Amino acid sequence: MPELENCSGFTYLQETAYNRETIKSFTRPAIAEVDTFKTYPDAEKIQLPRNWHLTEARITPLLQSRRSLRRFLMEPITMEELAFLLWATQGITAKAGKYSFRTAPSGGALYPVETYFSANLVEDLEPGLYHFDVEHFALNRISAQDSAESVAAACMNQKFMAESAVTFLWTAVYRRCMSKYGNRGMRYILLDSGHICQNLLLAAEAIGCGGCPVAAFYDDEVNALLQIDSDEEAIIYSAAIGKKEKKASRCTL
Ligand SMILES: Cc1cc2nc3c(=O)[nH]c(=O)nc-3n(C[C@H](O)[C@H](O)[C@H](O)COP(=O)(O)O)c2cc1C
Incomplete structure (x- = not known):
């Protein structure tokens, strides 16, 4: 598979992957910090209204x-809730010719992101690792072993990930996008995954759940759990989702 190996987009992702060895020698880069907020001290300022009528x-x-x-x-979350969350991430919402458009946008409608999840606490679904078959709106069970702890361990031992009802794991099938866009395709892959994750977080919110996006993981370990060929497909993003306590948000506008 030499053509992917020669792509800087591909090597970038491989070179920035974490594993338990490389993480030990990780140091902050020698790059000076900048402020979180960009300011234009000399520009005319126009205050935005807060009493918008769009709150409906x-x-x-x-x-x-x-x-x-x-x-x-x-x-636990119910199967219905799980189905809704999966649909929100990548459900097919329209068809036109060879294209099946989905809930989240995708550069060139190429949909390079695959959705997997660890079912930890889902009614009527055995714990384990599953793949979301978008086309048939179905699940492929890829491991019957309880995966809550192993996924959390692979995600740098972030304990809350083992306590989620479901942990989503998104991979990139490089070729799907890079065969058309080359190196630039890697940008699109990463952008796509952001859209998908945000869809999930908002959908979760709508059904009394909450979640946390997670990008700190040992890439090789997650890839191994998912049994994927990391030269072709690799983990890029994940999110833990579970039921949340019914209380007001900590901060408001
Ligand atoms: C790309 C990305 C990676 C993240 N990775 C982690 C992570 O590995 N662990 C974690 O606890 N939170 C993670 N977060 C959550 C951020 O810490 C969180 O979004 C940030 O503190 C802002 O808070 P908010 O999401 O409540 O608005 C991640 C968020 C993003 C967007």
Whole structure:
């Protein structure tokens, strides 16, 4: 598979992968910090209104209350809720010719991101690792072993990931996008995964769940759990989701 190996987009992802050895020698890069907020001290300032009438839009409370959640109720989510969350990430919503468009946008409608998940606490679903078959809106069970702890361990031992009801794991099938866009395709892959994750977080919010996106993981370990050929497909992003306590958001506008 020499053509991928020669792509800087591909080698970039491989060179920035974490594993238990390389993480030990990780030091902060010698790159000076900058402020979080960009300022234009000399520019004319126009204050935006806050009393907008758009708050009736059903998306508004979801955007307002979404917060990364790392403590979940030990309550299962239902299969219906799981199906809704999966649909929100990558469900097919329209067809046109050879294209099947999905809930999240994708550069060139190439959909290079695959969705897997560790079912930890889902009613009527055995714990284990599953792959989401987008085309048939079905699940492929890829491991019957309880994967809550192994996934959390592979995600740098972030304990909350073992306490989630479900942990989503997104991989990139490089070739799907890079065969068309070359190195630039890697940008699209990463952008696609952001759209997918945000869809999930907002959908979770809509059904009384919460979650946390996670990009700190040992790439090789997650890839091994998913039994994927990391020269062709590799983990890029993940998110832990679970039921949340019913209380007001910590901070409001
Ligand atoms: C790309 C990305 C990677 C992240 N990785 C982790 C992670 O590995 N562990 C974790 O606890 N939170 C992770 N987070 C969550 C951030 O810490 C969180 O989004 C940030 O503190 C802002 O808080 P909020 O999500 O509640 O608005 C990640 C978020 C993003 C967008």
